[in-house]
Amino acid sequence: MKTLKVSILQFPGTNCDFDTVYAFQRLGHETTLVWHKEEQLPEATDLVVVPGGFSYGDYLRSGSIARFSPVMKAVQAYAGEGGKILGICNGFQILTEAHLLPGALKRNEHLHFISRFQRLKVLETDNAFLNRCEKGEVLNIPIAHADGNYYVDDETLDEMEKNGQILLRYCDEQGEPMVVNGSVRQIAGICNRDKNVFGLMPHPERAMESILGSVDGQRMLEGFASA
Amino acid sequence: MKAIVNVYLKEGVLDPQGKAVHHALGSLGFDNVTDVRIGKQIVLQLDESDKEKAMKELTEMAETLLANTVIEDYEIEIAE
Numbered sequence: 485m486k487t488l489k490v491s492i493l494q495f496p497g498t499n500c501d502f503d504t505v506y507a508f509q510r511l512g513h514e515t516t517l518v519w520h521k522e523e524q525l526p527e528a529t530d531l532v533v534v535p536g537g538f539s540y541g542d543y544l545r546s547g548s549i550a551r552f553s554p555v556m557k558a559v560q561a562y563a564g565e566g567g568k569i570l571g572i573c574n575g576f577q578i579l580t581e582a583h584l585l586p587g588a589l590k591r592n593e594h595l596h597f598i599s600r601f602q603r604l605k606v607l608e609t610d611n612a613f614l615n616r617c618e619k620g621e622v623l624n625i626p627i628a629h630a631d632g633n634y635y636v637d638d639e640t641l642d643e644m645e646k647n648g649q650i651l652l653r654y655c656d657e658q659g660e661p662m663v664v665n666g667s668v669r670q671i672a673g674i675c676n677r678d679k680n681v682f683g684l685m686p687h688p689e690r691a692m693e694s695i696l697g698s699v700d701g702q703r704m705l706e707g708f709a710s711a
Numbered sequence: 712m713k714a715i716v717n718v719y720l721k722e723g724v725l726d727p728q729g730k731a732v733h734h735a736l737g738s739l740g741f742d743n744v745t746d747v748r749i750g751k752q753i754v755l756q757l758d759e760s761d762k763e764k765a766m767k768e769l770t771e772m773a774e775t776l777l778a779n780t781v782i783e784d785y786e787i788e789i790a791e
Binding site: 544545548580581590591592594595633635666 | 720724725727728731751776777779781782
């Protein structure tokens with residue numbers, strides 16, 4: 485497998501940065517932490533990861549302030565050139581706020597913060613992210629969020645479904661759709677139309693070792709090296 | 712000049728907080744409440760005397776940062 489140069493962003497309040505570094509190093513990749521004040525991404529970056537946490541304390545809306553950090557201009561340009569970007573949890577929220585991904589993430593329907601393992605069904609594998617997973621397979625990945633209630637208007641949603649942009653859905657052990665936070669069509673992860681920007685609420689970087697309950701995250705993150 | 716920006720979830724976008732408060736009001740016996748929507752109020756002090764110019768800027772602020780127009784609507788009020 486190819487060794488990737490992975491750039492992992494840090495905002496004030498990011499707290500999954502070192503877990504993400506650990507996860508990608510475990511897969512044999514080179515990682516660089518990039519502070520949000522940087523105006524450029526490290527040269528020859530193969531993948532940008534916007535990790536989870538509570539950037540700017542989730543003030544105003546989750547991700548709304550981080551999306552205007554200097555580094556995000558470079559991330560926008562990188563996305564425009566077809567560069568691959570993965571947003572996990574708060575990273576997903578930041579990418580929707582930046583309009584790099586469609587839709588928005590609202591407060592969970594039941595208003596609770598959810599933190600537990602959750603089954604996810606893989607819906608699409610023909611992309612740079614989930615190509616190591618099987619279509620229809622059920623993964624077990626931790627979730628930890630208060631604002632994971634994905635919303636997008638019906639018209640865009642139908643279009644996304646048709647383009648293969650709906651990647652992951654919350655489900656039960658049998659793979660049947662499950663309401664977790666009120667997301668439209670139980671969506672847990674998506675990508676943009678060009679399939680180079682990915683976002684998901686679950687935390688694959690927390691499912692890298694069997695001693696911690698699951699190794700399913702490993703297969704998800706491995707995809708980028710084989711794409 | 713003082714300006715107030717009110718931000719609400721769009722009609723048709725489910726408001727989980729409004730729903731919970733509606734439910735709580737019902738349990739307190741306020742059974743004539745038919746809907747509750749919760750929003751945010753952002754109060755700004757501007758160093759600006761031109762109302763029209765302020766309105767233009769406030770609209771830009773609302774569109775870029777104060778509201779997420781994918782899910783939210785906003786109203787701007789300029790208080791003298």
